[in-house]
Amino acid sequence: MQGDSIGGYRIQNQLQTGQTSQVFEVVEPSSMRHFAMKILLPEAAKVSEHRATLFHEAEVGKKLAHPNVIRIISVNKNPDAPFFVMEFFPSGSLRARLQAKNSAFIKEHADKIVKQAATGLAYMNASGWIHRDIKPDNILVNSLGETKLIDFAIAYRPPTGLAKMFHRKGGKVQGTRSYMSPEQIRGEILDCRADVYSFGCTVYEMVCGRPPFRGKDEQDLLSKQITEKPVPPKQLNPEVTDDFNALVLHMLAKKRDDRPRDFHEILMKLRTIRVFKASGGKSATPTA
Numbered sequence: 001m002q003g004d005s006i007g008g009y010r011i012q013n014q015l016q017t018g019q020t021s022q023v024f025e026v027v028e029p030s031s032m033r034h035f036a037m038k039i040l041l042p043e044a045a046k047v048s049e050h051r052a053t054l055f056h057e058a059e060v061g062k063k064l065a066h067p068n069v070i071r072i073i074s075v076n077k078n079p080d081a082p083f084f085v086m087e088f089f090p091s092g093s094l095r096a097r098l099q100a101k102n103s104a105f106i107k108e109h110a111d112k113i114v115k116q117a118a119t120g121l122a123y124m125n126a127s128g129w130i131h132r133d134i135k136p137d138n139i140l141v142n143s144l145g146e147t148k149l150i151d152f153a154i155a156y157r158p159p160t161g162l163a164k165m166f167h168r169k170g171g172k173v174q175g176t177r178s179y180m181s182p183e184q185i186r187g188e189i190l191d192c193r194a195d196v197y198s199f200g201c202t203v204y205e206m207v208c209g210r211p212p213f214r215g216k217d218e219q220d221l222l223s224k225q226i227t228e229k230p231v232p233p234k235q236l237n238p239e240v241t242d243d244f245n246a247l248v249l250h251m252l253a254k255k256r257d258d259r260p261r262d263f264h265e266i267l268m269k270l271r272t273i274r275v276f277k278a279s280g281g282k283s284a285t286p287t288a
């Protein structure tokens with residue numbers, strides 16, 4: 001595959017493989033600029049639902065322009081190999097950093113990661129979009145701690161007017177179970193506070209090494225998201241500051257009215273809050 005061309009771009013390296021798509025680093029020969037290309041696998045390219053999801057992600061991303069949100073540049077609706085091209089951000093996901101147990105890196109860059117991700121989400125929500133799938137997999141972090149949000153496949157604009165009046169609960173619930181807000185699980189109309197909850201789950205995992213809730217099966221996990229109180233982060237990692245511990249628990253409130261009203265409120269609090277008690281040096285190892 002390396003050296004092959006797709007849509008006028010030369011493939012350099014495979015970056016990621018998912019259930020329906022692959023992401024490659026590609027080069028535009030005319031400019032020698034590097035980009036990333038997300039392309040559907042051949043079997044997925046024939047499925048209308050997968051094509052629609054890819055094109056939706058591309059169209060949402062093309063509308064967003066922010067330093068902490070990955071920039072999608074163009075989309076190609078080729079019937080056999082549809083793809084979109086986005087900026088190339090050489091990095092791994094926050095998930096990869098956690099799986100590598102790179103605790104020293106996390107501790108060194110935690111404040112920057114949290115603030116930049118929250119800034120990207122503040123912009124995205126202010127632009128009218130709810131991400132709906134905030135998790136460590138969808139936050140890219142480079143070696144300097146610079147952060148970008150990715151994956152707008154299930155991002156949506158909340159309904160308004162008559163559409164809001166006729167919204168019915170119990171439709172298709174989308175998201176990732178370990179990070180879904182109670183209202184997302186119930187199929188309710190969402191606002192930015194659903195992303196606030198998912199972000200709370202994400203930063204909880206960043207400092208504790210695991211999400212706030214785990215279940216013996218899918219239903220048990222969803223039930224805990226709705227009813228169970230999380231163990232305070234500082235109980236699992238004593239290096240977490242009291243202020244950040246309180247902010248995370250605030251984001252994880254079961255009722256959306258009990259959470260921060262938006263990411264601007266979170267960013268105001270982060271101006272005077274540090275994630276960990278000490279800066280630099282060796283991180284304390286979470287107990288779970």
